[in-house]
Amino acid sequence: MSMLDVQNLSIHFGGVKAVNDVSFKIDPGMIYAVIGPNGAGKTTLFNLITGVYKPTTGTIKLNGEEIQGKSSDELARRGMARTFQNLQVCMNMSALENVMVGAHLRLDRNLIKGALHLPSITRRDAALREEAAELMRFVGLGGQIGARADSMSYGALKRLEIARALAMQPKLLFLDEPAAGLNHTETHEIDELIRKVAESGVTCVLVEHDMKMVMNLSQRILVLDYGRKLAEGTREEVRNNPDVIAAYLGAHA
Numbered sequence: 001m002s003m004l005d006v007q008n009l010s011i012h013f014g015g016v017k018a019v020n021d022v023s024f025k026i027d028p029g030m031i032y033a034v035i036g037p038n039g040a041g042k043t044t045l046f047n048l049i050t051g052v053y054k055p056t057t058g059t060i061k062l063n064g065e066e067i068q069g070k071s072s073d074e075l076a077r078r079g080m081a082r083t084f085q086n087l088q089v090c091m092n093m094s095a096l097e098n099v100m101v102g103a104h105l106r107l108d109r110n111l112i113k114g115a116l117h118l119p120s121i122t123r124r125d126a127a128l129r130e131e132a133a134e135l136m137r138f139v140g141l142g143g144q145i146g147a148r149a150d151s152m153s154y155g156a157l158k159r160l161e162i163a164r165a166l167a168m169q170p171k172l173l174f175l176d177e178p179a180a181g182l183n184h185t186e187t188h189e190i191d192e193l194i195r196k197v198a199e200s201g202v203t204c205v206l207v208e209h210d211m212k213m214v215m216n217l218s219q220r221i222l223v224l225d226y227g228r229k230l231a232e233g234t235r236e237e238v239r240n241n242p243d244v245i246a247a248y249l250g251a252h253a
């Protein structure tokens with residue numbers, strides 16, 4: 001069974017069909033990319049799948065169960081996490097605390113108990129702290145565990161966001177432009193990190209403009225154009241698809 005099965009998904013904003021009758025499936029364990037020109041509907045598609053928007057029509061199944069229209073919180077509990085096109089890091093917190101936020105979201109922490117500092121909560125916080133530190137090491141930020149977020153480079157913050165999403169222990173991770181704004185070396189490091197995340201058993205779905213990265217990393221690619229599915233398949237199929245070459249790759253190749 002596919003992990004994610006999207007069928008005939010559409011959302012209309014007034015007259016704009018931002019996502020228009022899009023269908024595709026994602027198998028567990030793969031790295032899957034969504035590409036397309038600016039305004040093609042990539043972020044809107046992520047927003048539909050992760051519960052930010054309710055679709056106008058269509059179904060989304062996660063492990064066989066329909067999830068369209070469910071809240072982002074409910075979807076997080078079912079194993080979905082995401083990072084954002086624009087960083088969503090809390091700059092007045094430490095790097096470690098930012099990662100712990102992800103773990104707290106997962107555990108649906110009882111705030112009143114937390115405020116009372118009961119021993120069980122204090123013990124759990126110590127465990128979460130260690131778990132967050134381990135995730136920071138995993139994403140290559142082991143040297144910055146004590147750092148304040150506002151002292152970190154943009155490239156490090158992009159990785160911190162991934163660590164926070166991983167703290168939710170997702171089965172499916174959505175990455176919206178993970179390499180945006182990064183230099184060549186940092187892009188390569190993110191590429192390696194996404195590979196490592198996928199190897200650890202988390203299915204990864206990315207929106208990305210860096211075509212080299214997409215072709216290097218993804219097993220399958222969905223191409224959107226004006227909200228519609230233009231093509232879907234392996235990188236070779238997509239690379240050789242005449243519609244894709246005409247509409248998109250031609251301008252970037």
Ligand SMILES: Nc1ncnc2c1ncn2[C@@H]1O[C@H](COP(=O)(O)OP(=O)(O)OP(=O)(O)O)[C@@H](O)[C@H]1O
Nearest residue numbers: 013016017018036037038039040041042043044045
């Ligand atoms: N909340 C909204 N209300 C109205 N129109 C919207 C909304 N969100 C997106 N759109 C429109 O839907 C279309 C698709 O936008 P979207 O941001 O999903 O594209 P994208 O492929 O992610 O683009 P980019 O690569 O520039 O991030 C655009 O025409 C956009 O203006």
